[in-house]
Amino acid sequence: MDLPMPGFSPAAWAWWLGGAMAGLWLVPLGRIIPEKVLRLASAPPDEWQGPGGGLGRPVPPLRLVWVPLLSALLWALSGSGAAPGAIASAALSSALLLLAIIDWDTTMLPDWVVLPLGLAGLLASHLGLTGQGVVSAAVSAVLVLALLGGSSALFRLVRGTAGVGGGDLKLLAALGAWWGIGGVLHVLLWASLGTVVWYFVWRRFMGLREEAEWPFGPAIAIAALVWAFAG
Numbered sequence: 001m002d003l004p005m006p007g008f009s010p011a012a013w014a015w016w017l018g019g020a021m022a023g024l025w026l027v028p029l030g031r032i033i034p035e036k037v038l039r040l041a042s043a044p045p046d047e048w049q050g051p052g053g054g055l056g057r058p059v060p061p062l063r064l065v066w067v068p069l070l071s072a073l074l075w076a077l078s079g080s081g082a083a084p085g086a087i088a089s090a091a092l093s094s095a096l097l098l099l100a101i102i103d104w105d106t107t108m109l110p111d112w113v114v115l116p117l118g119l120a121g122l123l124a125s126h127l128g129l130t131g132q133g134v135v136s137a138a139v140s141a142v143l144v145l146a147l148l149g150g151s152s153a154l155f156r157l158v159r160g161t162a163g164v165g166g167g168d169l170k171l172l173a174a175l176g177a178w179w180g181i182g183g184v185l186h187v188l189l190w191a192s193l194g195t196v197v198w199y200f201v202w203r204r205f206m207g208l209r210e211e212a213e214w215p216f217g218p219a220i221a222i223a224a225l226v227w228a229f230a231g
Helices: 010-040 063-078 083-106 111-126 134-159 166-205 217-230
Strands: none
Touching (some): 010 063, 010 083, 010 111, 063 083, 083 111, 083 166, 083 217, 111 134, 111 166, 134 166, 166 217
């Protein structure tokens, strides 16, 4: 993997500042979007709680710091590329960061974010920004959804529980529109390994009920960000 380095030229600082401003918006959006989704579905928020504590818990103060800083770094890394690709990369980074925040708090990956992410992947492919054509991108998304969805259904049939959640499947399919099946398999591998380690470390040092749901989305988002910039 060859990780690019962010620049510090006057033009690069515009990306740093833009990313920080976007990060400041991502924090409240991480609560506004799931609240609206649950309200429209008439679903009780108390039933949607991840390790972050759900929507009833106040936003951690440190989130107001680390999200803008991380967003600024991701945008600066994006800005090191060509203009159209840089914009697409920055948008992808913000969407993944937003999904990670929402899933951590609520174990939810809203269609409001996932579906536009997939459509953006198709558009980026159509514009020649992803290394595959729009037809290949669409086929990749469908195949990812079919293969992983079929595997999850088989796992449910054998074990009585889903192997991968519906939101996770949609997110992986959306990433298929960006990077194809090969990229998704790399993301899935590293996300799977990462979430196992993350789960046991969190449970050991932070405490977590054995029956509590553990979100897969944050690990997918982290693996996808690493793949986006260093894959």
